[in-house]
Amino acid sequence: MRSREENEAFAGLLRRSLSEEGPRAGCLDPELLAAYFDRSLAASEAERCDVHLSRCARCRQGLATLARAGQSREAPAPQQESARPWLLDWRWLTAAAAVVAVATVWAIGRPESSTKVAAPANAPLVAMTRQTQQATSPAKVEPEKPARVMARDKLSRAKSALPGPEAAPGETGGGAAKSFAPRADGPPADETATRAFEKFPPETPAGSGGGSGAVGGAVAGSAAAEPKVESSGAVRAGESQTDAQLSAAPQAVPVGPRTKQRETIAPQSQPTPGAAGPAATRASAYQAIEAAAAGQTLEQRTSETVIDTPNPSVKWRISKAGFVERTEDGGATWFGEEVDENGSLLAASAPDQKTCWAVGRQGAVYVTKDARTWRKTTAPTDADLVAVAARNESLAMVTAADGRRFLTRDGGKKWKPLGSSPDSNHP
Amino acid sequence: MKSPEATTQIVPLETAHRLLDRAAAPGEWNLSAEQFQAALERSVRSRFTESPGNSSSVASYLAALHLSDLALACACSAGDPCAWDFFVAQYRPELFRAARAIAGEANARELADSLYAELYGLRESGGVRASLLDYFHGRSKLATWLRAILAQRHVDALRRARRTESLDDRGDTECAAAAVERGKSSPASIDPERLRHLAILQAILQTTLDALSPRDRLRLAYYYAEGLTLAEIGKLTGEHEATVSRKLERTRRGLRAEIDRALRARKLSDAQVELCYEIARDEWPFDLTAHLEAPEPTPAKADGNGFQVSEVD
Numbered sequence: 020m021r022s023r024e025e026n027e028a029f030a031g032l033l034r035r036s037l038s039e040e041g042p043r044a045g046c047l048d049p050e051l052l053a054a055y056f057d058r059s060l061a062a063s064e065a066e067r068c069d070v071h072l073s074r075c076a077r078c079r080q081g082l083a084t085l086a087r088a089g090q091s092r093e094a095p096a097p098q099q100e101s102a103r104p105w106l107l108d109w110r111w112l113t114a115a116a117a118v119v120a121v122a123t124v125w126a127i128g129r130p131e132s133s134t135k136v137a138a139p140a141n142a143p144l145v146a147m148t149r150q151t152q153q154a155t156s157p158a159k160v161e162p163e164k165p166a167r168v169m170a171r172d173k174l175s176r177a178k179s180a181l182p183g184p185e186a187a188p189g190e191t192g193g194g195a196a197k198s199f200a201p202r203a204d205g206p207p208a209d210e211t212a213t214r215a216f217e218k219f220p221p222e223t224p225a226g227s228g229g230g231s232g233a234v235g236g237a238v239a240g241s242a243a244a245e246p247k248v249e250s251s252g253a254v255r256a257g258e259s260q261t262d263a264q265l266s267a268a269p270q271a272v273p274v275g276p277r278t279k280q281r282e283t284i285a286p287q288s289q290p291t292p293g294a295a296g297p298a299a300t301r302a303s304a305y306q307a308i309e310a311a312a313a314g315q316t317l318e319q320r321t322s323e324t325v326i327d328t329p330n331p332s333v334k335w336r337i338s339k340a341g342f343v344e345r346t347e348d349g350g351a352t353w354f355g356e357e358v359d360e361n362g363s364l365l366a367a368s369a370p371d372q373k374t375c376w377a378v379g380r381q382g383a384v385y386v387t388k389d390a391r392t393w394r395k396t397t398a399p400t401d402a403d404l405v406a407v408a409a410r411n412e413s414l415a416m417v418t419a420a421d422g423r424r425f426l427t428r429d430g431g432k433k434w435k436p437l438g439s440s441p442d443s444n445h446p
Numbered sequence: 447m448k449s450p451e452a453t454t455q456i457v458p459l460e461t462a463h464r465l466l467d468r469a470a471a472p473g474e475w476n477l478s479a480e481q482f483q484a485a486l487e488r489s490v491r492s493r494f495t496e497s498p499g500n501s502s503s504v505a506s507y508l509a510a511l512h513l514s515d516l517a518l519a520c521a522c523s524a525g526d527p528c529a530w531d532f533f534v535a536q537y538r539p540e541l542f543r544a545a546r547a548i549a550g551e552a553n554a555r556e557l558a559d560s561l562y563a564e565l566y567g568l569r570e571s572g573g574v575r576a577s578l579l580d581y582f583h584g585r586s587k588l589a590t591w592l593r594a595i596l597a598q599r600h601v602d603a604l605r606r607a608r609r610t611e612s613l614d615d616r617g618d619t620e621c622a623a624a625a626v627e628r629g630k631s632s633p634a635s636i637d638p639e640r641l642r643h644l645a646i647l648q649a650i651l652q653t654t655l656d657a658l659s660p661r662d663r664l665r666l667a668y669y670y671a672e673g674l675t676l677a678e679i680g681k682l683t684g685e686h687e688a689t690v691s692r693k694l695e696r697t698r699r700g701l702r703a704e705i706d707r708a709l710r711a712r713k714l715s716d717a718q719v720e721l722c723y724e725i726a727r728d729e730w731p732f733d734l735t736a737h738l739e740a741p742e743p744t745p746a747k748a749d750g751n752g753f754q755v756s757e758v759d
Contacts, residue, residue, distance in 0.1 A: 028723035029702055030670060035726075036651055037671035050492070053586035053594040058684060059510065060585075066660070073663040076671065077601060083672035084597035086682055088547040089590070342552045 038076060047071060047078045056085055326367045326375070333372045337364045343377055345390055358385050358393045368409040376415050378404035384431050388412040396431025456504065457486040469513035474528040475521040485520040486511075489583035516584030522565070523579040530566070537592065538562065544593045548600045561595055640725060643714070647722045650708040654701055662697045669694055 047055065047068060054060050055068045072079050326335040336344045341359035358364065363380035373390040382398030384407075402419040409415035413430045416437070424437040462483035471477045489511065490504055521529030545558035564578040582591050655663060661683070668679045676687045676694075683690065709719050 028720075028726070029698075032647075032651065032723060032726045033666065033698075033701075034670040036648075036655065037667040048581075049591055049594040049598055050581065050583055050585055052598065053590040056594065056682070057586045057590050059512075069664055070660040073658075073660040073667060076667075077605065079664075079667055079672055080601045080605075081594070081598045082682065083668065083674055083678075084548055084601055085590075085594050086674065086678050088544045088593050088597060336552065342550050344552050 045071065046075060047081075052078065052081055052085065056082065056089070324367065326369045328369045328372050330372050335367055335369045335375050337367045337377055341379075343367070343375065343385070343393070345375075359383055363403075365404065366406050368407045368415065370409045370411050374409070374412045376407045376409040376417075378407045378417050380404075382419075384417060386412065386415075386431055394431075396427070397434065399425035399427070399434035399436075455483075455487070456490050457483055457508065459483055461508070462486055465508060465511075465513055466517065469517035471514070471517035471521060472528070472532075475517070475526050475532075477517055477521040477524070477526070477529070481524055482517060482520055485516055485523075485584075488580070489516070489585070492583050493585070511584035512587055513584065515588035516582065519579040519582040519584075519588060523577040533565075537589065540589055541592055541596070544596055548593075548596050553600075557596055557600060561592070561599070565592075640721075643718065643722050644726055646712060646714075647705075647709070647726055650705055654704045654708070657704075658697065658701070662693070665690065665694055666697055666701075 051060075051068065055065060055072075058065070060068065072082060324337050326337070328334060332347055334346050336346070341364055343358045343364065358377060359379055363383060364377050364385075365379045367375055367377040369375040374388050375386070375390070377385045380403045382400045382402060382404060384396045384398065384404065385393050386396060386409075387393045399417060400419050400423065402421055402423070404417045405420050406418040407415060414426075414428050415431070416424055416426045417434075418424050425434040426437050427434050459479060463479045465486065466477065466479050466482045469482070471482075486508060490507065493507055494504070518529055518533060522533050541562060542554060542558045545554040545561075548554075549557045561578070566577065578595075582588060586594075655666075658666070665679060665683060668674045668682065669676075674682070676690045679685075679694075680687045680690045685693075706719060709722065714722070
């Protein structure tokens, strides 16, 4: 049997080899990527996508990112998660059906049952079904509405901030319900197909990246994207659309043992609270919807600490969400990662362009010397660290919330207490 | 609003009428059958790019489209304010939520806003407002398509900014850091004989990986390169989590056995084989052959700010 180290070495080898594959010609455009993810491609098309994805790291990374974004969206609250599975669990259904069948036979077989029950013939069956449900329902199940109804209600409350809907002329309820019926899973029937890979349209800056170079456009977009209209939205259609989408949304699946590992790349999404508050104007209604979806106030979302470096174009930024980002263009675009999963960074110091020290709660200290790889050092104390001053990648001093200061000369491996600062509130 | 394109009719108008009824677009979106017909034709042309499909394949294709999403995209692209209201109410929160999940809290707004602006259509092409929604053809859900754009843009931005190995988990990077501290820091410190062993290992590994079926290779890449969980892989491949685990293990075992066999065919001892894996894990260079050809280690390419340029760019 191979040793654990051998297996780890082999895993690392595979990881690096498979990560090195550059993008291939004919990368999947967003349409194809999305259709592949939704499994709505024909079998032959899906197979060609498999071939491309097996060789193209770029498309694979896009698909993986898409999967994680979808996973965070679909992860329901615990009570919602438990409500659906047990109800559709075949074991419960089988047991319930068996109990109902036995009870029915018993009820029919007993002469007294016909005199006690004055309801129609199926009433004992219904009564026994209810009793069976109550007897077998798990204790943790809460009698709530199905997940999709709850989500639909949330959306309805959010949209109620908009002007009230008007009846849609010519719209039939039956047709709407039918049209928004959920799609069947699985690809359509196989058909003669041609290679449909296409590059993203050249005039659309797909390759320019989401953040870089688009700040101006984003600002303009935010300002201009609010349509100045007074007419209503289509609430009925929206509700049906939501039903279709939610019912078609795949169930949350149990996450494997690598969940924690991936939290660094796909942080958990914020829970979506319920209704947006009432808004007199459309602008405030949109803001309320956005804030409600974000799950936090705008002030909290945008609070950041910017750290300068000797190069005025290069800055660092830490957020309360535990992210550390870096800009090379004076703040136009930022790139970074989640350094602290607990979101507890409080201060940072950047002695040069590539070195940065970040400190936070419970003695958390992180340092990078190449602007890419972050390393968590030993904690000088369990107290919250509220300030840091660094000379280089090895020499730094941190200040705890209680005023104590600690010095390291070896990049955080060992810390030496220096005593309290003169003003514990302002180290 | 944009006028429908004048094209050779692949989709008859009556078909467009029927499909528009199925889509049940609200009347206040003011989406005409002609506009929807144009959208359907764009969709069919994007699907059958090289050769026109026969009528039955086109009909099957149209029947499988997400018509309601396509109608919404078409109406929004045409600039209908009611449709846009609906889109904002339903999809903007989803857009920001996906952007947060993809790019993190700090970058989410920037990522989502830039896409949002393009969806609304702030650019003009030939005097006509160009909206990104023109490129939605209904082959997937609109929400999935939006997330796919965000995901691709985010990945492209990361690939430009840093090397792809930054997407590896931190544990692997820490192992490399530990190896660096042990003194095995750079290919320059490896003697040529060890370099040749690594080159052999790389070649054998590449050959063995190439021999895998696309599905097996993809499953392996999802797990090792992208770090997806078994459940996430199962959702992508349409397999149960247990099936993914079983097939991964089978592929990995077969791969390892084949590599070991090939190494031993080159007369490497057990200890040498183990050493190959250990060195490769700790300090795998991007292009080992370059190190073999040049006597001195070649420094990685870097842009003016010190970031390494990805091989893509």
